[in-house]
Amino acid sequence: MEAWQPDQEQLRQLVGYLRDSLSGHNQNAQKHASMMLSQAKSSPDITNYLTYILCSLPTSLNLSPENSHLARSSAAISLKNIIKTKYRAIPSGNLAYIRTSLLSCLEDSNSQIRNFTGNVITELVKQGGVLGWPEIFPALLSLAGNDAGNVPTQTQEGSMSALSKVCEDSKKSLDRDYQGHRPLDVILPRLLQLTASPLPKVRALALESINIFIPQKPRALLLLIDPLLSRLFQLAHDSSDDVRRYVCRSFVQLVDVQPAKILPHMEGLVSYMVSQQRNTDDPDLALDAAEFWLSIGEHKNLCSSLGPYLPTIIPCLLESMVYGDDDIARLEGDADDANEEDKTENIKPQFAKSKGARTANNGSSTKKDTNGVTGSASLDDGLDEGEIEDYDEPEGANPEDEWNLRKCSAAALDVLATFFHQPVFDITLPYLKDNLNHPDWPNREAAVLAIGAVADGCMEVVSPHLPELIPYLISLLQDSEPVVRQITCWALGRYSQWAAYLPDERAKASYFEPMMDGILKKMLDRNKAVQEAAASAFSRLEETAKKELTPYCKPIIQQFVRCFESYKDRNMFILYDCVQTLAEHVGPALAEPELNRLLVPALVTRWENVSDQSQELFPLLECLSYVATAMGESFAQIADPIFSRCIRIIHQNLQEYLLASSNEAMDSPDKDFLVVSLDLLSSTIQALPSAMSNELVAQSRPRMFDLLRFCMEDPSNDVRQSSYALLGDCAVYVFPQLQPELPALMPILIQQLDLDAMPDEEAESAFSVINNACWSCGEISLQQKHGMAPYVEQLYERLFNIISNPGVPPSVNENAAIALGRLGLHCSEGLALHLAEFATLFLQSIQLVDDTDEKGQAFLGLNRTIVNNPQGMESCLLDYFKATAAFKNFREDDLKKSFQQVLLGYKTLIPNFGGFIGQLSAKDQQKLHNTYNV
Numbered sequence: 001m002e003a004w005q006p007d008q009e010q011l012r013q014l015v016g017y018l019r020d021s022l023s024g025h026n027q028n029a030q031k032h033a034s035m036m037l038s039q040a041k042s043s044p045d046i047t048n049y050l051t052y053i054l055c056s057l058p059t060s061l062n063l064s065p066e067n068s069h070l071a072r073s074s075a076a077i078s079l080k081n082i083i084k085t086k087y088r089a090i091p092s093g094n095l096a097y098i099r100t101s102l103l104s105c106l107e108d109s110n111s112q113i114r115n116f117t118g119n120v121i122t123e124l125v126k127q128g129g130v131l132g133w134p135e136i137f138p139a140l141l142s143l144a145g146n147d148a149g150n151v152p153t154q155t156q157e158g159s160m161s162a163l164s165k166v167c168e169d170s171k172k173s174l175d176r177d178y179q180g181h182r183p184l185d186v187i188l189p190r191l192l193q194l195t196a197s198p199l200p201k202v203r204a205l206a207l208e209s210i211n212i213f214i215p216q217k218p219r220a221l222l223l224l225i226d227p228l229l230s231r232l233f234q235l236a237h238d239s240s241d242d243v244r245r246y247v248c249r250s251f252v253q254l255v256d257v258q259p260a261k262i263l264p265h266m267e268g269l270v271s272y273m274v275s276q277q278r279n280t281d282d283p284d285l286a287l288d289a290a291e292f293w294l295s296i297g298e299h300k301n302l303c304s305s306l307g308p309y310l311p312t313i314i315p316c317l318l319e320s321m322v323y324g325d326d327d328i329a330r331l332e333g334d335a336d337d338a339n340e341e342d343k344t345e346n347i348k349p350q351f352a353k354s355k356g357a358r359t360a361n362n363g364s365s366t367k368k369d370t371n372g373v374t375g376s377a378s379l380d381d382g383l384d385e386g387e388i389e390d391y392d393e394p395e396g397a398n399p400e401d402e403w404n405l406r407k408c409s410a411a412a413l414d415v416l417a418t419f420f421h422q423p424v425f426d427i428t429l430p431y432l433k434d435n436l437n438h439p440d441w442p443n444r445e446a447a448v449l450a451i452g453a454v455a456d457g458c459m460e461v462v463s464p465h466l467p468e469l470i471p472y473l474i475s476l477l478q479d480s481e482p483v484v485r486q487i488t489c490w491a492l493g494r495y496s497q498w499a500a501y502l503p504d505e506r507a508k509a510s511y512f513e514p515m516m517d518g519i520l521k522k523m524l525d526r527n528k529a530v531q532e533a534a535a536s537a538f539s540r541l542e543e544t545a546k547k548e549l550t551p552y553c554k555p556i557i558q559q560f561v562r563c564f565e566s567y568k569d570r571n572m573f574i575l576y577d578c579v580q581t582l583a584e585h586v587g588p589a590l591a592e593p594e595l596n597r598l599l600v601p602a603l604v605t606r607w608e609n610v611s612d613q614s615q616e617l618f619p620l621l622e623c624l625s626y627v628a629t630a631m632g633e634s635f636a637q638i639a640d641p642i643f644s645r646c647i648r649i650i651h652q653n654l655q656e657y658l659l660a661s662s663n664e665a666m667d668s669p670d671k672d673f674l675v676v677s678l679d680l681l682s683s684t685i686q687a688l689p690s691a692m693s694n695e696l697v698a699q700s701r702p703r704m705f706d707l708l709r710f711c712m713e714d715p716s717n718d719v720r721q722s723s724y725a726l727l728g729d730c731a732v733y734v735f736p737q738l739q740p741e742l743p744a745l746m747p748i749l750i751q752q753l754d755l756d757a758m759p760d761e762e763a764e765s766a767f768s769v770i771n772n773a774c775w776s777c778g779e780i781s782l783q784q785k786h787g788m789a790p791y792v793e794q795l796y797e798r799l800f801n802i803i804s805n806p807g808v809p810p811s812v813n814e815n816a817a818i819a820l821g822r823l824g825l826h827c828s829e830g831l832a833l834h835l836a837e838f839a840t841l842f843l844q845s846i847q848l849v850d851d852t853d854e855k856g857q858a859f860l861g862l863n864r865t866i867v868n869n870p871q872g873m874e875s876c877l878l879d880y881f882k883a884t885a886a887f888k889n890f891r892e893d894d895l896k897k898s899f900q901q902v903l904l905g906y907k908t909l910i911p912n913f914g915g916f917i918g919q920l921s922a923k924d925q926q927k928l929h930n931t932y933n934v
Contacts, residue, residue, distance in 0.1 A: 018074035050079040076116035087127035106158040118162030200240035207246040248288040297415035320409035336526040417457030452491035482527040493537030500545035576619040580626035621676035625683035678722035717765035728776030753798035778819035785826040792830035817845035821858025828864035835872030851889035863898035885924040
């Protein structure tokens with residue numbers, strides 16, 4: 001068959017467009033080229049042309065080397081994108097042409113062209129599957145390993161690079177069974193052989209490829225563990241920094257996968273990792289070595305084995321916590337920049353955080369701890385030194401926001417201090433004495449970082465030193481270097497719990513109040529980074545001190561208001577967190593008129609100045625949700641405009657989503673706007689008097705329940721989680737408004753409870769949705785009463801499937817059981833038919849739930865169901881009696897009477913009731929006798 005050949009004129013035009021599309025010299029030509037390339041994609045042979053240009057661009061076109069490279073690079077990018085988006089539309093002949101042509105590009109002298117070619121090969125395998133191009137794997141392995149003996153160096157490296165990319169993108173499919181064969185069974189042994197290549201780049205990439213598969217624990221890898229370990233020890237002293245970096249990464253991953261294999265080599269590994277961490281020429285290598293300590297810290301047996309080596313490890317960590325020369329030059333004498341506007345690229349993107357899943361304990365929500373974290377997370381999650389939260393940094397972002405050797409070392413010190421306690425502090429103490437008063441600020445700063453790092457793990461042994469240490473740290477808040485003031489805020493926040501709960505009021509006045517005052521004042525430091533660190537530290541202090549802050553609310557809020565007046569955009573986000581954390585922990589204290597007059601105008605001013613499209617709405621709305629809950633009725637003064645705006649934001653977002661769904665050119669709106677608006681509606685409904693909440697819902701335009709119906713079916717789990725929380729809150733607080741809407745909403749709720757419709761890959765967030773759906777179902781049953789009869793059979797089927805599924809998280813299981821019990825309050829006849837099937841599971845699910853009102857209501861529903869079918873309890877009657885004896889919190893007389901009614905009923909049904917109940921423990925028998933007189 002004759003090889004495909006391009007039309008020369010079309011080829012010339014296409015090469016010109018490709019060249020111009022990547023050229024920055026002429027924007028008009030670039031725009032025209034992009035338009036023409038878009039039209040060219042409709043040609044059936046476009047992939048052949050692109051492949052030809054990438055792999056066989058003729059010299060007859062007389063292109064300069066630069067233009068030739070631009071055209072080939074653009075062809076590779078376009079080819080990859082077409083394969084990614086339209087693979088199934090590419091004719092089989094064209095696919096064959098692409099495959100036969102690409103390998104030759106791996107021989108190209110230009111490394112970028114080899115890399116682009118690897119990207120195209122990777123996309124082909126990803127879209128076509130392993131069986132779509134099975135020949136590529138032996139071909140790449142052969143080229144990378146120089147099997148022919150005459151493969152050029154660049155081809156070996158290019159082939160290994162391509163293979164590494166394929167492994168990364170197709171790691172799961174390479175470990176699947178294909179008619180009794182798994183590709184990894186062949187690939188992994190060959191990769192291990194390639195780690196012995198004479199070429200450093202091939203060795204490094206081969207080891208990187210092996211590392212890709214370690215977390216999956218494939219059978220092929222487990223069979224190679226011993227040879228792999230042997231090879232790693234050989235490569236440990238490789239001349240290439242890249243190879244040694246991947247050696248460190250291998251050991252870090254093997255700690256999780258095969259810790260028993262690591263333990264016998266701990267002495268040598270400690271020595272090796274310390275030596276690599278001290279490699280000042282390659283900070284990436286040093287960081288990968290430092291990660292080893294964090295990985296070890298997650299395994300108790302391995303971590304305990306580090307004890308004898310702490311005198312070696314801890315000094316290395318402390319050394320690594322000092323800023324390097326480049327950082328010192330960058331940071332020294334940071335400007336007083338508090339009055340400068342933030343650059344857009346320096347403002348971190350914000351993401352809505354749900355207020356949490358409703359629980360079986362009074363339907364309350366639990367706020368995720370974002371500042372008072374402990375253990376390795378305290379330094380390992382990007383929240384240290386006043387940072388808001390970690391995310392992928394854009395190019396040109398602040399280096400201080402990046403994970404680095406210094407932070408990793410501090411996190412490792414934290415982990416080891418938490419495990420070993422005093423031995424770590426004893427080794428650290430001489431360093432602190434030598435450096436806390438050091439004339440060079442980098443040493444002072446590192447010493448303060450070390451103090452903060454050991455706070456959680458060494459609190460008991462540090463405490464005797466704190467009466468001397470805390471005043472010194474407070475004095476460092478006035479240090480001339482902003483970086484020192486910054487880290488001092490963070491360190492003081494780590495010791496706030498000690499200061500907040502001092503038993504002596506005089507001691508509190510000596511330590512806690514100056515600590516709180518010092519951090520508050522630094523929230524208005526002349527340097528924005530210090531402001532941010534202080535705000536983060538104060539949020540941590542709020543988390544630990546909780547209600548201890550109540551007497552200090554006025555000066556705290558006064559300072560917050562000053563911050564609202566002066567903060568630029570970036571620090572405004574962390575200020576919202578400070579306000580909401582205070583609201584969460586001092587609660588109704590914020591409703592005091594004087595505090596109300598201080599805080600509300602500041603929030604309203606910001607609320608009025610933030611547009612509906614601003615990401616600042618996420619933290620602002622979340623903050624207002626907590627403020628509304630704390631202020632209660634006092635929130636009424638600003639509730640109407642806030643409620644109306646949330647309705648408007650939800651309506652606008654849903655409209656934009658519908659338009660984007662039918663128009664590919666439109667970007668889909670950010671669903672986080674829905675999440676925070678739904679959460680604030682919930683908080684407002686809860687906070688206000690019932691009459692006002694009902695009025696707000698009734699007057700909402702568009703109608704709130706019309707919008708809620710759409711949100712309950714939104715593709716986003718986060719949106720649905722907040723939607724079902726709002727649905728349940730409406731049942732509790734505005735049921736007269738909800739009741740007419742139930743015929744439209746109940747079928748959606750029932751469908752949400754279907755476990756079979758839940759995608760496996762979204763299990764965690766999907767269970768949070770189901771959790772809130774179960775909770776809202778129970779709240780609706782409580783209010784709708786006998787009106788739930790039409791839904792009993794469908795709800796029973798869904799709820800039974802949840803409590804009978806062992807893969808369901810306990811909290812969801814508990815909420816489902818409570819919903820089932822509440823359904824029985826007024827629909828016991830319908831549930832009685834199924835009692836024998838669900839009774840045992842119900843008792844198991846509800847066993848560990850506290851004796852809350854919800855649990856009491858669920859048991860009352862169960863008791864009414866038992867009265868309708870007492871024989872249904874035959875298989876678990878003793879368990880029921882045990883649960884009855886264990887229940888203590890009788891807030892309703894009906895519950896106690898219902899237990900007594902059921903017990904007396906069984907007493908008449910069971911011939912030898914005394915003998916039957918004698919199977920219970922003496923303690924349970926006594927409780928039943930004392931409480932129910934049986």
